[in-house]
Amino acid sequence: MKVTAITLRPGNVIDRGDGKLWVITKHEIMQPGKGAAVMQVEMRDVRSGNKDNVRYRTQETVERVRLEQDDYQFMYAEGDTLHLMHLGTYEQIAVPRDLVGEAGAFLAEGMTVEIESHEGAPLSARLPDTVTLEIAEAEPVVKGQTATTSYKPAVLENGVKVMVPPHIEPGTRIVVRTADSTYVERARD
Numbered sequence: 001m002k003v004t005a006i007t008l009r010p011g012n013v014i015d016r017g018d019g020k021l022w023v024i025t026k027h028e029i030m031q032p033g034k035g036a037a038v039m040q041v042e043m044r045d046v047r048s049g050n051k052d053n054v055r056y057r058t059q060e061t062v063e064r065v066r067l068e069q070d071d072y073q074f075m076y077a078e079g080d081t082l083h084l085m086h087l088g089t090y091e092q093i094a095v096p097r098d099l100v101g102e103a104g105a106f107l108a109e110g111m112t113v114e115i116e117s118h119e120g121a122p123l124s125a126r127l128p129d130t131v132t133l134e135i136a137e138a139e140p141v142v143k144g145q146t147a148t149t150s151y152k153p154a155v156l157e158n159g160v161k162v163m164v165p166p167h168i169e170p171g172t173r174i175v176v177r178t179a180d181s182t183y184v185e186r187a188r189d
Contacts, residue, residue, distance in 0.1 A: 001063070001064050001066065002061045002062070002063060002064070003061065003062060003064045004058070004059055004060070004061055004062075005039045005041070005056035005057065005058055005059070005060045005061070005062055006029070006039055006058040006059070008024050008027055008039065008041060008056075008062065008064075009024065009027065010024050010025055010026060010027065011023065011024065012024045012064055013046065013064070013065045013066075013067055013118075014043070014062050014063060014064055014065060015063040015065050016054075016062070016063075017063070020045050020046070020047065020048075021045070021046040021047070021065055021118060021123070022043040022044065022045055022046065022052070023043060023044050023046055024041055024042070024043050025042050025043060025044055025051075026041070026042040027039060027040070027041050027042070028040045029058070030055075036057060036058065037057075037058045038055045038056065038057055038058065039055065039056045039057075039058055040053065040054075040055055041053070041054050041055070041056060046123050046124070047123070065118060067116045067117065067118050067123065068116070068117050068118070069114055069115070069116050070086060070087075070088070070114070070115055070117070071086075071087045071088075071112050071113070071114055071115075072084035072085060072086055072087065072093070072112070072113050072114075072115050073085045073087055073110060073111070073112055073113070074107050074108070074109065074110065074111045074112075074113050075092070075109065076109065077097065077107065080096060080097045080098070081094050081095070081096060081097065082094065082095050082096075082097055082099070082100065082104075082107070082125075084113060084115065087112070093115075093122065095115070095122045095125065099122060099123075099124060099125045100113070100125045100127065102181075103127045103178040103179060105158060105159070105160045105181075106127060106131050106133075106158065106160070106176070106178045107127070108131070108158075111127065111128070111131075112128065113125050113126065113127055114126045127178045128178065129177065129178060129179070130175050130176065130177055130178065130184055131175070131176055131178055132173055132174070132175050132176075132187045132189070133156045133157050133158060133160075133173065133174065133176055134156070134157045134171065134172070134173050134174075135154050135155070135156060135157075135164070135168060135169070135170050135171065135172050135173075135174060136155050136156060136157045136159075136170060137154060137155040137170055138152065138153075138154035138155075138164065138168055138169055138170050138172075139152045139153065139154075141166050141167065141169070150166065151163035151164060151165060151166075151183070152164060152165075152166055152168075154168060156176065160176075160181055161181075162174075162176060162181055162182065162183055163182070163183060164183045165183070168183075168186070172186065172187075173186070173187035173189065174186055174187055175187055
């Protein structure tokens with residue numbers, strides 16, 4: 001779909017005609033003292049991760065790409081490949097593990113994963129924002145330490161290390177943010 005350059009926003013995906021898809025990361029309208037205003041756009045290649053800066057005239061048209069977003073259920077991992085099943089059609093796909101990134105440590109059987117694809121080719125995968133896991137190991141509480149806002153290291157049931165408040169003990173279920181492996185709160189179940 002053709003759009004004018006001035007309407008581009010971070011998160012939009014465009015096709016520059018070079019066979020690559022680019023996601024907009026930053027944009028700025030620049031008005032030089034002489035001449036027409038331009039859009040300074042910073043973008044990243046969706047597949048390779050390379051960055052580029054481009055200037056467009058504000059009325060110039062660019063091809064904006066719409067990505068399909070579908071929910072898949074994680075079934076199992078086999079080496080560096082993840083096997084997922086579409087929740088609507090039950091079609092199974094295999095995607096590389098690096099599509100998920102570091103959040104892949106939180107993948108659990110049956111978890112719903114959102115896959116963004118273009119013309120049937122998966123481009124990115126997004127896990128739920130938070131997951132609930134049990135603490136496997138944690139240092140004991142030091143008397144008087146609970147009054148401060150210090151955190152102690154702990155290991156979750158899946159082997160991921162997180163920093164937790166001093167009152168959290170092994171066996172406690174906590175909510176963890178998948179994007180950066182940080183403690184959110186004690187689970188309410």
